[in-house]
Amino acid sequence: NAGVTQTPKFRVLKTGQSMTLLCAQDMNHEYMYWYRQDPGMGLRLIHYSVGEGTTAKGEVPDGYNVSRLKKQNFLLGLESAAPSQTSVYFCASSSISGTTSYEQYFGPGTRLTVT
Amino acid sequence: GQSLEQPSEVTAVEGAIVQINCTYQTSGFYGLSWYQQHDGGAPTFLSYNALDGLEETGRFSSFLSRSDSYGYLLLQELQMKDSASYFCAVRNTGGFKTIFGAGTRLFVKA
Numbered sequence: 553n554a555g556v557t558q559t560p561k562f563r564v565l566k567t568g569q570s571m572t573l574l575c576a577q578d579m580n581h582e583y584m585y586w587y588r589q590d591p592g593m594g595l596r597l598i599h600y601s602v603g604e605g606t607t608a609k610g611e612v613p614d615g616y617n618v619s620r621l622k623k624q625n626f627l628l629g630l631e632s633a634a635p636s637q638t639s640v641y642f643c644a645s646s647s648i649s650g651t652t653s654y655e656q657y658f659g660p661g662t663r664l665t666v667t
Numbered sequence: 668g669q670s671l672e673q674p675s676e677v678t679a680v681e682g683a684i685v686q687i688n689c690t691y692q693t694s695g696f697y698g699l700s701w702y703q704q705h706d707g708g709a710p711t712f713l714s715y716n717a718l719d720g721l722e723e724t725g726r727f728s729s730f731l732s733r734s735d736s737y738g739y740l741l742l743q744e745l746q747m748k749d750s751a752s753y754f755c756a757v758r759n760t761g762g763f764k765t766i767f768g769a770g771t772r773l774f775v776k777a
Contacts, residue, residue, distance in 0.1 A: 583763060585763075585765070592769070593769055593770070594671075594754055594756075594768050594769045594770050595710065595756075595767040597764055597765065597766075602763055608763075611764070611766070642709060642710070654717075655700075655715065656700075656702075656710075657712070658709040658711070660708075661709055
């Protein structure tokens with residue numbers, strides 16, 4: 553059981569470039585989330601998904617797009633990277649039922665620098 | 668609006684007990700969670716309170732008072748490995764948005 557995995561682990565982009573971050577989970581979770589974490593700050597929700605084919609905006613969605621074509625994968629896209637998007641990006645997933653739906657499992661993170 | 672407040676730093680001695688407080692303001696409330704994050708690592712789930720009272724899991728306990736919009740995480744028999752950041756988080760009613768606090772950095776000294 554790999555849990556939640558993220559690809560890539562590190563990336564450096566130039567302003568204006570685009571990229572896609574891939575998140576995969578093998579726990580058959582319905583819910584998946586993308587967060588960003590800036591130094592000294594908590595996690596801020598970018599987008600989330602409550603099931604295959606559905607996505608919704610979180611707290612800070614501008615400049616990002618997402619897709620959930622398969623239940624196990626959740627993709628985060630940056631169309632035109634900006635230095636303000638330099639951050640650590642975490643993907644998380646959780647189950648649909650009962651109190652375990654509040655337990656989010658996080659991937660190892662992707663450290664993105666935009667120059 | 669929605670906000671969570673927790674102290675930015677706490678320092679304690681190995682073997683001691685420490686309490687990390689969290690006050691929240693949300694448009695709805697499903698429950699209060701706590702996560703631990705070591706430097707360079709991913710957050711890991713510690714505990715969850717949906718109802719008022721104390722939940723105990725080993726050396727860690729978490730408390731919630733919904734009438735006071737307040738909760739805390741209690742860490743007993745502190746160990747050096749407990750040095751980490753601790754985040755409280757609330758999930759608001761009717762949605763799946765989880766809002767995290769800015770985190771409390773715990774330093775455990777020998």
